Amino acid sequence: MPTKTRAASYTTGSDQKPTIHFPAEHAERSAALPTVPNAIIECKDVNVYYNAFRAVTGVDLSFGSKEITALIGPSGCGKSTLLRSLNRMNDLIDGARVEGSVTFQGEDIYHKEVDAIEVRRRIGMVFQKPNPFPKSIYDNIAYGPRVIGLKASNMDDLVEEALTRAALWPEVKDKLKQSAFGLSGGQQQRLCIARTIAVKPDVILMDEPCSSLDPIATSRIEDLMYELREDYTIIIVTHNMQQAARVADRTAFFTALASEETGDRTGLLVEYDLTKKIFESPADQRTEDYISGRFG
Amino acid sequence: MSTLTPVGGSALLPGRPAVSLRSNRPRHGETFVRFLLRVAAILTIVITGGILIALLVPSIEFFRTVSVFDFLFGDRWAPRFADASFGVLPLVTATAWTSGIALLVAIPLGLGAAVFLSEYAKPGLRKVLKPVLEILAGIPTVVFGLFALQFVQATVFRGLFDLDTGAFSVLAAGLVMGVMIVPTIASISEDAMSAVPLSMRQGSAALGANRMQTTVRVVFPAALSGIIAAIVLGVSRAVGETMIVAIAAGGQARIVTGPLEQGQTMTGFIANAALGDSRVGSLEYDTLFAVGLLLFLVTLLFNFISIRFVRRFREIY
The missing domain is CATH 1.20.5 (Single alpha-helices involved in coiled-coils or other helix-helix interfaces)
Structure with a gap:
């Protein structure tokens, strides 16, 4: 694992990279990173740029298979950006560029022969704001299987199975032909989760999936995540620390650091460990400050 | 019972008079x-x-x-002859040919351009291309008419391909009219597609859909009302376009049976006859308005059909 050597690389960036000066203590930070057994996605020295702006700097992070990993940290710390780089959703953003390596089951997802569409089929995503299609509930679920040409012997069964897994079936089984826009926000988000499950991915990325939901809807989604963990790897970005503490097996804490020269903020990983360790005895002072509400 | 004293600004901000919420000056x-x-x-x-x-x-x-039946279903249009006949079918067939050909060109090209601009082109390219497209919409139609007559019909059809056609044809007029309508359809449907939230495209991409699938299955249905509005506007422009057909389609009102024939359209007739010396109140004068009314009703019909179609199929986001 690259540890101390990386500290140097921050300050010796080439011309196009903004130079950022880090306090000396950063050199030590990743030494404490635990190795994740059975990792499914591994990031090595990942930098994400939006044109010349570096949003995420030098992230080394492994995500355990069939675990829930939470990414937490203040706004602008690059956690959502990092999340989107895990299934190449950043490809859709003009000027976004990823450096370093992101591997899925050992294969570099940014390799030039890798098909981003296939990557996204294996690594699905649930977004911050529920974004069902303006179609019927049934068609929302059937959309994914149809576009990827999944050979479902019976689409009705597949739709029912996905909705059942997402704990939505009892509420919608009598109105499958109605527009998904008639559902409440929480139901729409569970529909989006069901839609993702329907294409049978290995990993589900969740970008603050509960930020627009009330506490009851939030708690249902959390229960659902816990159940889905048996079959899926879940990586969730959240602003809600209690949520991370409740659902995540491991938690990664990010922070935003401003460059002394340009003032541009870039995100970097501060600490990554078992959730219990992060919340009860964090190794880094900044993590403790954030967890205890003194900062961020 | 104690007297209630109003709690005005003076109570909250010492030294200020009480404020009233009533309007104190007329607007x-x-x-x-x-x-x-x-x-x-x-x-x-x-x-x-x-x-x-x-x-x-x-x-x-x-x-x-003239009876409505003779007007609508008569196949001889000769309003100025001594032996006058007012069957509008010859004009209608010419309009149908020119408009049909125009839409056959304009709808695929226009929608293709819209999809490219909205879904595929990088923002920089779009910024350049869209104004260029809209300039095309600003070219005077008389210029298009001359282009159809001199270049498409004379040089290309008769010269280059040696086609069996006269000085005019509904094909030349229709093709050029189609090119003229492309920007209208492209621009309006591009607006409609761009208005579909990015989150829908992201949701589709996250399920493993490619760009074309996302466009056809998500963006298109969501933008349908705008796209149909664009097509209807295109139809209206095609049916109502006058200058190109007056110049390049021909001036004899005969039923058109093939694309290389000449034909006088409804608008072509009005343009020609209105320039003549028909006396106000004469039958010839009234004929102009009857054709105009028919034109108006045809456009209205398309509008109604499109509204019904959109209500039935669009996906409201």
């Missing part, structure tokens, strides 16, 4: 603007109604002499 400007806006809205409706009446009155006069 004449706003009243005036509201009046102007109302006049503008009403005027639009009144003018449209006026045009309709102006069309209807001579048309009714016309149909006192």
